Amino acid sequence: MVAAGLSAVTARCAAAVARRHPPLGHAVWERTNHAGRAVTLLEGPAWALGAAVPLALDPSRAACAGLLATAAAAALGALDDHAGTTSVKGLRGHLGALRRGEITTGAVKIVGLAAAGALATAVIDRPRRHRSTRGGTTELVEAVVGAGVVAASANLANLFDLRPGRALKVVLLTAPITAVLGPGPATLAAAAAGASLGMLPDDLAGRSMLGDTGANAAGALLGTAVVAGCRLPARALALAILSSLVLASERVSFSAVIEASPVLRAVDAWGRAT
Template sequence: MRPAGAAAGVLAAVVTTGAHRALVARVRSRRWERTNHAGRTVTLLEGPAFVAGAAAGATLGGAPGLLAAVGAGAFGALDDLAGDSGSKGLKGHLGAAARGELTTGAVKIAGLGLTGLAAAALADRGRGEASTLDTLVGAGVVAGSANLANLLDLRPGRALKATALAGTPIALGGGAGAASAGAAVGAALAALGPDLAGRSMLGDTGANAAGALVGVALVHGCGRRGRLGALAVLVATTLVSERVSFTAVIESTPVLRELDAWGRGGR
């Protein structure tokens, strides 16, 4: 990684590791527990630890990444702690809102949009060529990335691997988004061990923060065409997820299946 990305990654990894250990040792509330796909009880405290580490690393890149990590993580925590399973997915939450029912998921969707808008605006500040349209598209990229990471957090290590794979090239490439990408990668690698072991998971808190950070890194490095392309992919993927199981697609594709299962040990 280039210096900015490497420094952000190391700082994020150190803080994530320390925060995870401290939180697991001290927090006993069952509100931070979930039953995973294998029927095991796991802790969601990995999420707050990820946010702490990612935010620390993102400070080396300025306000956009810091805001994305903390803002997306906070709205994710709202859904983790106060959400219910009555409405699921984008369609479910928007459908409930259309019926006059306000779900925590709908609040989170709005919150991610506002977080994305603020982060994109900060990233575009001082870029004379960036228009209002560019910033709005950038906001969609940040929010969409946050949502996509959350959609992937269905099996141990899956969302963290995706974060590391998406963030590493940006961190290696340098530029304004390197620190945000490096922070996401560092925090993801630090959290990967307990996640793969089936002891903890990101939850909405960590997954939304991870995706938002990668989204900010993309916004930093892309002009209008790049942002539009990224947004189109994110929107299409989100719409497909309402009808198609990501897990089914991954398990039916040999390369993806092997990558997804790597390090999991059957859990």
Template sequence: MSRRTLVAALVAAAAAGGLSVARRALPAETRGPWERTNHAGASVTLLEGPVYAVAAAAGNLAGGAPAAPGVVAALGSAAFGALDDLAGSSDSKGLKGHLGALARGEVTTGAVKIVGIGATGLVATALADRGRGRGVLATLVGGAAVAGAANLANLLDLRPGRALKVTVLAGVPALLPPGAGGAATAAAAVGAAAGTLPDDLRGRSMLGDTGANAAGAMVGLALVERTGLRGRLVALAVTAGLTVLSERVSFSKVIDDTPVLRRLDRWGRA
């Protein structure tokens, strides 16, 4: 790991840990809108999401230039995720539900989030491609891949630690070789995940749309930063395929029915 990626990971992890402590001291009226009930019926906070996004952005900045793409990916996707967390309705769920509502003339917060994260992915990719001679098509596909990764991470945030574990598993390979494109972005994503994972595993907090979208966008951007059109097309095909599959298949059931995945999914939980 290069010095730059190491700094990005350490700063992100430290920021996530520090902000996780600080959020517990927030007044009740600030914490209230972020309180939810998880799958086990326990009360959890979604403030982990803003903590993750800010920590990832801080790690990206500390990792050195160019930091703008990662900061845009983390904070932009988190902002649109927060809109859905705080003002979203459960009437329309999933990509199919939000697009169906849009077809009926109903603009849901989920639909706004889909468009907003798509725009965020495109801007982040355009910033990453600046001066690198990438074509317009590669940038468009890259932006879609970043948005797809953000959405996919959100689909995985259904059990304690799951989305963060996937962030780490997907982000670590992007750290190599040292100094390669996207390494600092991946390091910031992994570091922020490490800093927020303890409370998530204990069932005290969740990423919510805010944090899951930021985590997925960061990992997606890390891949986009080191690939050309072909690699981006593969990433887009994978994220789009899994998203469509999620409308028909329960990822939780697949994980529970697969011994290796089940053990990994439950590792570390309280």
């Protein structure tokens, strides 16, 4: 509760200060949402800062890994927010551009998220490796799968940031699930939930949005919580689920699926300004 409260207050205050004194001016952060309204991307950095503060005050390995993943994902998301192009979209588009020799910010982000996930997993697994009698191959597979979980979770969260409040609701709905995995994951989930609660009013009102900066950071943090609370079998299952959803998004619109379900449509629309 303390971590959630601290992250919520920090995110809220950071957003308020940033709106009054936006770095490099308002124009740098202004975007147009799905409804054609002007919104600010300052929510993303505020979310990341809010989640980072309680993690920075916690000396546990899980918190250190979560802080690393959050900061790296936010930085990579910011690169895509401010230097990316809209001509190439989706995992298939960025990988296709890479095969043609074109390096997009999206491709850089994919590689960077995997690297950040690998580092976060290494921080979590280091004490386990010292006590382990298993072979190096198993440990390598565990690390690779853990990195995949963090990267896939970061990408998936970003796919929900298409309507006001949607990505934050996904974080708030999934955070309790990761929290039951243990004390370390609970701290990471609380930080993610708190920052999301702090940003939810402005997001629902259509005044701001997470952007890649905030959405990637949120997904990476929750992915790290899963890695911190699971071993290889559960990590592999999580990676399979997350990867399936990311790949499915290449062919199926999540917005269309939500609109087709009365329950999902009601949850998605709750609290949103008309």
